[in-house]
Amino acid sequence: MRKPFVAGNWKMNTDSHSSISLAEAIASGSSDIAGKSVSVAVFPPFIYLQSVFKALNTSNIAVGAQNFYFEPDGAFTGEISVAMLKDIGCTFALCGHSERRHVIGESDELINKKVTAAISGGVFPVFCVGELLDERKASQTNEVITRQTKNGLAGLIAEKISAVTIAYEPVWAIGTGLTATPQQAQEAHELIRNLLAEMYDARLAEEIRILYGGSVKPNNAAELMRQKDIDGVLVGGASLNADDFLTIIRAAV
Numbered sequence: 001m002r003k004p005f006v007a008g009n010w011k012m013n014t015d016s017h018s019s020i021s022l023a024e025a026i027a028s029g030s031s032d033i034a035g036k037s038v039s040v041a042v043f044p045p046f047i048y049l050q051s052v053f054k055a056l057n058t059s060n061i062a063v064g065a066q067n068f069y070f071e072p073d074g075a076f077t078g079e080i081s082v083a084m085l086k087d088i089g090c091t092f093a094l095c096g097h098s099e100r101r102h103v104i105g106e107s108d109e110l111i112n113k114k115v116t117a118a119i120s121g122g123v124f125p126v127f128c129v130g131e132l133l134d135e136r137k138a139s140q141t142n143e144v145i146t147r148q149t150k151n152g153l154a155g156l157i158a159e160k161i162s163a164v165t166i167a168y169e170p171v172w173a174i175g176t177g178l179t180a181t182p183q184q185a186q187e188a189h190e191l192i193r194n195l196l197a198e199m200y201d202a203r204l205a206e207e208i209r210i211l212y213g214g215s216v217k218p219n220n221a222a223e224l225m226r227q228k229d230i231d232g233v234l235v236g237g238a239s240l241n242a243d244d245f246l247t248i249i250r251a252a253v
């Protein structure tokens with residue numbers, strides 16, 4: 001049985017005060033269920049990771065990073081390593097988020113290096129895949145998801161793959177207010193689970209959590225998470241409002 005997982009991606013938002021107050025409000029409002037019937041994680045900007053980690057310290061809410069570099073150390077100005085994330089208490093890290101793929105220009109190959117480095121360094125990757133609007137219109141959704149999933153997980157042996165959470169985030173639904181219908185999302189999730197069964201085995205495919213992301217809000221979260229292969233949600237905009245995020249966390253249980 002897969003425990004539901006609700007993750008909040010704060011992107012390039014909050015400041016030194018609001019990041020702490022948001023973390024505290026989420027922790028106090030979810031203390032009866034977070035870490036028990038639902039896994040909860042927040043992904044603040046790098047610069048607030050440590051203070052958010054401290055603010056969440058007695059809660060069961062995990063902290064994740066939005067990004068990192070795959071090299072262990074050295075002359076990589078401006079970059080952050082997996083070991084540094086681990087050092088300050090990060091449990092998770094996003095890999096392959098659409099804004100990094102399409103705004104920053106990260107390739108499948110780079111994303112694969114990151115997923116691999118995160119697992120080796122003991123940080124659980126939340127590996128994102130998803131098609132652009134033009135790709136969906138051109139009926140290329142399955143092809144894009146298949147390519148991104150296979151390339152992103154290339155070379156990872158079965159013992160490593162259980163460390164991965166996958167997030168299906170159709171790019172046309174991110175930050176747009178357009179959500180995939182529960183049926184569209186379920187179809188994509190089922191495709192990903194079948195791919196995992198093909199690449200690894202059916203038992204592993206059943207264990208891996210696949211989250212949906214893209215304009216998840218308090219009013220659509222429950223129905224999305226009722227779908228058979230949707231094991232939780234990766235929330236952007238609505239995770240910046242404690243009440244909205246708490247409603248979404250409760251919708252998971």
Ligand code: PGA
Nearest residue numbers: 174175214215235236237
């Ligand atoms: P959104 O972002 O909920 O604001 O659409 C989701 C994401 O990018 O993870």
